[in-house]
Amino acid sequence: MLWSGWGDPARASELPEPVRRLLRDMLGVHAPEVPAASLGEVRLPPVTLSPPVLAELRDIVGAGHVRSDDDARIRHTRGKSTPDLMRMRAGDGSDAPDAVVLPGSHAEVLELLRACAAHRVAVVPFGGGTSVVGGLVAARQGFAGAVALDLARLNRLISVDTESMVAEMEPGLRAPQAEQLLAGHGLTLGHFPQSFEYATLGGFAAARSSGQASAGYGRFDDMVVGLTVATPRGTLDLGRAPKSAAGPDLRQVILGSEGAFGVITSLRLRVRRAPAERIYEGWRFASFAAGSAALRRLAQDGPVPTVLRLSDETETMVGLTRPEELGGLAADAGCLVIAGYEGPSSEVPLQRERAAEVLSGLGGVSLGPGPGESWAHGRYAAPYLRDSLLAAGATVETLETAGFWSNLPRLYDAVRLSLHASLGSPLVMCHVSHVYGTGASLYFTVVTAQTEDPLAQWEAAKRSVNEAIVTAGGTISHHHGVGRDHREAYAAEIGDLGVEILRGVKDRLDPEGILNPGVLIA
Numbered sequence: 416m417l418w419s420g421w422g423d424p425a426r427a428s429e430l431p432e433p434v435r436r437l438l439r440d441m442l443g444v445h446a447p448e449v450p451a452a453s454l455g456e457v458r459l460p461p462v463t464l465s466p467p468v469l470a471e472l473r474d475i476v477g478a479g480h481v482r483s484d485d486d487a488r489i490r491h492t493r494g495k496s497t498p499d500l501m502r503m504r505a506g507d508g509s510d511a512p513d514a515v516v517l518p519g520s521h522a523e524v525l526e527l528l529r530a531c532a533a534h535r536v537a538v539v540p541f542g543g544g545t546s547v548v549g550g551l552v553a554a555r556q557g558f559a560g561a562v563a564l565d566l567a568r569l570n571r572l573i574s575v576d577t578e579s580m581v582a583e584m585e586p587g588l589r590a591p592q593a594e595q596l597l598a599g600h601g602l603t604l605g606h607f608p609q610s611f612e613y614a615t616l617g618g619f620a621a622a623r624s625s626g627q628a629s630a631g632y633g634r635f636d637d638m639v640v641g642l643t644v645a646t647p648r649g650t651l652d653l654g655r656a657p658k659s660a661a662g663p664d665l666r667q668v669i670l671g672s673e674g675a676f677g678v679i680t681s682l683r684l685r686v687r688r689a690p691a692e693r694i695y696e697g698w699r700f701a702s703f704a705a706g707s708a709a710l711r712r713l714a715q716d717g718p719v720p721t722v723l724r725l726s727d728e729t730e731t732m733v734g735l736t737r738p739e740e741l742g743g744l745a746a747d748a749g750c751l752v753i754a755g756y757e758g759p760s761s762e763v764p765l766q767r768e769r770a771a772e773v774l775s776g777l778g779g780v781s782l783g784p785g786p787g788e789s790w791a792h793g794r795y796a797a798p799y800l801r802d803s804l805l806a807a808g809a810t811v812e813t814l815e816t817a818g819f820w821s822n823l824p825r826l827y828d829a830v831r832l833s834l835h836a837s838l839g840s841p842l843v844m845c846h847v848s849h850v851y852g853t854g855a856s857l858y859f860t861v862v863t864a865q866t867e868d869p870l871a872q873w874e875a876a877k878r879s880v881n882e883a884i885v886t887a888g889g890t891i892s893h894h895h896g897v898g899r900d901h902r903e904a905y906a907a908e909i910g911d912l913g914v915e916i917l918r919g920v921k922d923r924l925d926p927e928g929i930l931n932p933g934v935l936i937a
């Protein structure tokens with residue numbers, strides 16, 4: 416993973432000159448005057464953990480599994496939000512952990528938590544490091560130091576129960592590794608977020624992730640049937656049946672807890688048979704409202720495709736890199752729906768045909784498989800483009816929310832208005848990214864020219880848009896989580912009593928407050 420950006424550095428590319436020109440003419444984007452810092456120029460704080468504490472951590476996991484070299488510290492500094500990347504590009508490594516610790520078992524995690532609690536060392540569980548909400552930065556005040564607890568060594572497929580369709584897997588497995596291991600059994604999780612190539616199973620559960628095929632396979636939290644969690648107070652083993660009436664479901668307390676209550680060390684996950692057939696296709700609707708109505712009908716009355724997303728007019732227009740695929744509709748592109756079908760060959764054509772009847776009955780025009788295949792081909796490419804845009808002087812960031820169908824237009828307008836009020840004339844694109852019978856999530860991409868202080872510019876816009884989401888009755892996050900960046904808005908969403916409940920849980924599980932301090936709740 417590129418330390419100051421996304422993905423494989425070999426796949427990074429510069430923006431072509433015509434695109435730069437377009438950005439300059441449309442948005443006033445100019446190349447930044449100061450070049451991005453190199454790895455060697457990153458300013459790191461001194462390591463504050465004492466040698467005896469480091470020695471104790473080494474005794475627990477083995478000397479080779481505690482690293483405090485600059486490279487390891489930099490690669491575990493923050494996550495991958497645009498502000499995170501801006502700070503790294505400016506050479507700001509001030510949030511670096513003192514050390515990176517790589518446990519090899521649940522028992523070692525327990526031991527580490529005990530030692531860190533005894534020495535008041537903050538612990539940041541670290542999966543793929545793709546958090547976009549400030550979920551990987553510990554508040555250090557009052558602590559002797561901070562360590563990143565990298566779960567990469569916990570990367571086994573422990574067991575597969577094909578009768579129950581449940582696989583037990585370790586949290587440090589990255590999604591592609593997990594899919595590869597399951598493919599050996601003819602199975603899949605069906606969880607394909609845009610961060611698929613780097614994010615881990617533990618991170619998905621801890622941040623309640625949702626993948627691009629959530630309409631068919633469900634969100635990640637729907638897939639979790641059991642969890643083992645290491646806490647400073649001991650082990651929690653949760654989930655002995657798919658559903659239960661034995662009191663409140665404590666699995667739900669851990670899902671979305673973002674490392675603040677405990678460290679997930681194994682997951683029992685519902686799996687599906689790997690699909691024999693996959694077809695993705697495009698549909699055009701005259702407007703976002705017409706497309707939304709069609710998605711709602713499918714979500715409520717079926718058949719529900721495996722992938723279902725709708726771009727608004729702006730996103731559709733910008734996405735028309737190959738207009739010929741849309742039948743020359745570029746001038747009046749309307750709104751693009753991507754519908755995907757995955758499953759047995761005996762079912763996919765039938766499901767596709769029945770969905771097509773609904774879509775065309777509601778005004779949709781079939782564009783065939785071309786746009787669907789383009790989408791599938793480029794589905795993990797956008798984060799690379801963000802790096803190129805940042806280098807060219809444009810700020811690009813995404814944000815998301817969700818609401819009930821009846822409130823969705825208000826939420827859509829509120830977010831757009833807020834971004835325009837804060838940023839002047841940004842480019843704001845949106846798509847409906849996940850659908851349910853009762854509502855949907857809206858995913859926005861914002862592009863704007865950087866000011867002299869792009870970080871302050873974005874932080875002010877983000878504060879306003881968070882407020883706008885809360886005021887318009889949306890949730891502050893449908894799938895990115897809370898971290899530090901959404902903490903205040905989350906508190907407003909659940910109220911003082913809600914925060915007190917979470918505080919009570921944290922105090923019980925983590926009395927010294929060492930787990931991800933500052934993340935989720937203050």
Ligand SMILES: Cc1cc2nc3c(=O)[nH]c(=O)nc-3n(C[C@H](O)[C@H](O)[C@H](O)COP(=O)(O)OP(=O)(O)OC[C@H]3O[C@@H](n4cnc5c(N)ncnc54)[C@H](O)[C@@H]3O)c2cc1C
Pocket residue numbers: 421494495496539540541542543544545546547550551566586607608609610613614615616617618619620621622623624625626627672673674675677678679680798894895896898931934
């Ligand atoms: C380019 C890009 C695209 C993205 N696309 C999507 C998307 O389509 N859908 C989506 O849902 N999200 C998306 N995300 C957000 C992010 O990938 C998800 O939040 C993901 O769940 C994080 O997984 P991770 O392994 O990287 O976790 P990390 O970023 O390492 O950690 C996330 C949080 O969980 C905690 N944590 C991690 N592992 C554990 C564990 N084992 N036990 C306890 N706590 C733990 C961390 O302390 C942190 O607070 C995207 C992010 C980027 C940068």
